Amino acid sequence: MPSLEEELFPSTPGKFKGDRAHNMNRQVYRCFASTSTMFLWALFLIALTASYLSFQGFVDSGSRYLSASWGGINWEKQLRSSAQIQRHGGFSVLVTGAAGFVGSHVSIALKRRGDGVVGLDNFNDYYDPSLKRARKSLLETHGVFIVEGDVNDAKLLAKLFDVVAFSHVMHLAAQAGVRYAMVNPHSYVHSNIAGLVTLLEACKNADPQPAIVWASSSSVYGLNDKVPFSEADRTDQPASLYAATKKAGEEITHSYNHIYGLSITGLRFFTVYGPWGRPDMAYFSFTRNILQGKSITVYRGKNRVDLARDFTYIDDIVKGCLGSLDTAGKSTGSGGKKRGPAPYRIFNLGNTSPVTVPTLVSILERHLKVKAKRNIVDMPGNGDVPFTHANISSARREFGYKPTTDLQTGLKKFVKWYLSYYGYNHGKPVNY
Numbered sequence: 153m154p155s156l157e158e159e160l161f162p163s164t165p166g167k168f169k170g171d172r173a174h175n176m177n178r179q180v181y182r183c184f185a186s187t188s189t190m191f192l193w194a195l196f197l198i199a200l201t202a203s204y205l206s207f208q209g210f211v212d213s214g215s216r217y218l219s220a221s222w223g224g225i226n227w228e229k230q231l232r233s234s235a236q237i238q239r240h241g242g243f244s245v246l247v248t249g250a251a252g253f254v255g256s257h258v259s260i261a262l263k264r265r266g267d268g269v270v271g272l273d274n275f276n277d278y279y280d281p282s283l284k285r286a287r288k289s290l291l292e293t294h295g296v297f298i299v300e301g302d303v304n305d306a307k308l309l310a311k312l313f314d315v316v317a318f319s320h321v322m323h324l325a326a327q328a329g330v331r332y333a334m335v336n337p338h339s340y341v342h343s344n345i346a347g348l349v350t351l352l353e354a355c356k357n358a359d360p361q362p363a364i365v366w367a368s369s370s371s372v373y374g375l376n377d378k379v380p381f382s383e384a385d386r387t388d389q390p391a392s393l394y395a396a397t398k399k400a401g402e403e404i405t406h407s408y409n410h411i412y413g414l415s416i417t418g419l420r421f422f423t424v425y426g427p428w429g430r431p432d433m434a435y436f437s438f439t440r441n442i443l444q445g446k447s448i449t450v451y452r453g454k455n456r457v458d459l460a461r462d463f464t465y466i467d468d469i470v471k472g473c474l475g476s477l478d479t480a481g482k483s484t485g486s487g488g489k490k491r492g493p494a495p496y497r498i499f500n501l502g503n504t505s506p507v508t509v510p511t512l513v514s515i516l517e518r519h520l521k522v523k524a525k526r527n528i529v530d531m532p533g534n535g536d537v538p539f540t541h542a543n544i545s546s547a548r549r550e551f552g553y554k555p556t557t558d559l560q561t562g563l564k565k566f567v568k569w570y571l572s573y574y575g576y577n578h579g580k581p582v583n584y
C-alpha cells in the first residue's frame with residue numbers, strides 16, 4: 153500500500169495527472185520539503201561534528217592536564233625566577249637540551265655570570281636517563297629550573313615565550329650520535345628536523361624574537377678531505393644520516409633567517425668530551441669497559457690508517473657558546489614579520505689538534521692505570537669519517553675563541569670525575 157506522501161506526491165513525475173497550477177504548487181511544496189529535510193540533516197551533522205570535536209578537545213586537554221608536567225601558577229613562578237637576569241646587560245636564555253652534556257655545562261656557566269636561564273629537556277633514554285637526572289639536580293643547586301618537555305611541543309614552547317621574553321635561545325636538544333642513526337633513523341628526523349622547525353616557528357612568532365645559537369656538528373664536513381676544515385669548505389657529502397640532519401638544520405635555519413629576520417649562529421662542535429659527558433661516546437664507553445676488564449673495539453681506517461678526531465674539551469666549547477651568544481646580533485622581526493636583515497653565522501668550535509683513536513686509548517690507560525684489551529677492526533660502513541680537524545680562525549676573529557685544554561689534560565679531568573661519580577667498578581653513582 154502506498155504511503156500518504158507517495159499518494160500525494162508520486163515518485164514518478166508525469167504520472168500524476170491534474171491541473172497546471174495544482175501541479176506547480178505541489179512542485180514548490182515538494183522542493184521546499186526536501187530543502188527543509190536537507191537543512192535538518194545538515195544541522196544534525198553540524199551538531200554531531202561539533203560535539204565530537206569538543207569531546208576530543210576535552211579528552212586532549214584532559215589528558216594534557218593529567219599527564220603534563222608543566223603549567224600552573226607555581227610553574228610560571230619557577231620559570232620567571234629562573235629566567236631572572238642578575239647582571240647589567242645580561243640575557244635571559246632558553247637552553248634546550250639543558251640536561252644534556254653540553255647543555256648542562258652551558259646553563260651553569262650562564263647562570264654563574266648572572267644571566268637568566270630556563271632549561272628544557274625531554275629526558276629521553278637514548279643513554280642512561282639517571283645521568284640526565286643527576287645533571288638536573290646539579291643545575292637546580294645553581295638555581296636553573298628545567299622544564300620537562302619536548303621541542304616538538306608547540307604549545308609548551310608558545311607558553312614558555314608567553315611567560316618569559318627570552319633574549320636568546322641556546323638550542324642544544326638533538327638526537328646525537330653518528331652510528332645510532334642506522335639503528336633509529338626516525339629519531340634523527342623527529343628531533344633534528346621536526347623539533348628544530350617547531351622551535352624556529354615558536355621563535356619567529358615570539359615578540360621580541362630571540363637570537364638563536366644552535367649546535368650543528370663537525371660531521372657536516374662528511375667526506376671532505378681538505379684539511380683543516382674551514383666553514384667555507386663543501387658540506388654536501390654527508391657520510392651519515394646524523395650529519396645529513398645537521399646539514400639540513402643549517403639550511404633550515406638559513407631560510408628562517410632570510411624570511412623572518414631571525415638571528416642565527418650555528419656551531420659545528422668537534423667531538424666534545426669531558427666530565428658529565430655522554431656515555432655513548434668512545435672516550436666514555438672505553439673508560440667503562442677498560443675498568444670492567446672488557447675489551448674495547450678500536451676502528452681502523454682504510455689501508456690500516458688510524459682514525460683521528462679533533463677532540464675538544466667541554467670548557468673550551470662552553471667559552472665558544474658564550475662568545476657566540478655575546479656577539480649574536482639581534483633578530484629583526486617580531487610576531488612573524490621580518491623588519492630587516494639579521495645575522496646568519498656558522499663557526500667551527502674545535503681544538504685544531506687531531507689525535508688518533510689508539511692514542512686516546514693510551515692516554516686513558518695511563519690515567520686509569522689499567523691496560524685496555526684492544527680489539528682492532530676495520531671501520532665498518534657505519535657513517536664514521538676517517539678524521540676531523542677544525543680551522544677555528546673565524547671563531548677566533550669574531551669572539552676570541554681559543555681552546556686551551558689538550559686531550560691529555562682534559563681526559564685527566566674526565567677520569568677524575570668518572571671515578572668520583574661511578575667508582576672504580578662502575579657501581580652506583582655517588583650522590584650529588
Ligand SMILES: O=C(O)[C@H]1O[C@H](OP(=O)(O)OP(=O)(O)OC[C@H]2O[C@@H](n3ccc(=O)[nH]c3=O)[C@H](O)[C@@H]2O)[C@H](O)[C@@H](O)[C@@H]1O
Binds near residue numbers: 370371432435450536
Ligand atoms: O664532532 C661531532 O660533530 C660529533 O662527535 C661525536 O661523534 P664522533 O666523533 O664519532 O665521536 P665518538 O663516537 O666518540 O667516536 C670517536 C672516534 O672513536 C671511534 N670509535 C668509536 C666507538 C668505538 O667503539 N670504537 C671506535 O674506534 C670512532 O670511529 C671515532 O673515530 C658525537 O658523538 C657526535 O654527536 C658529534 O656530533
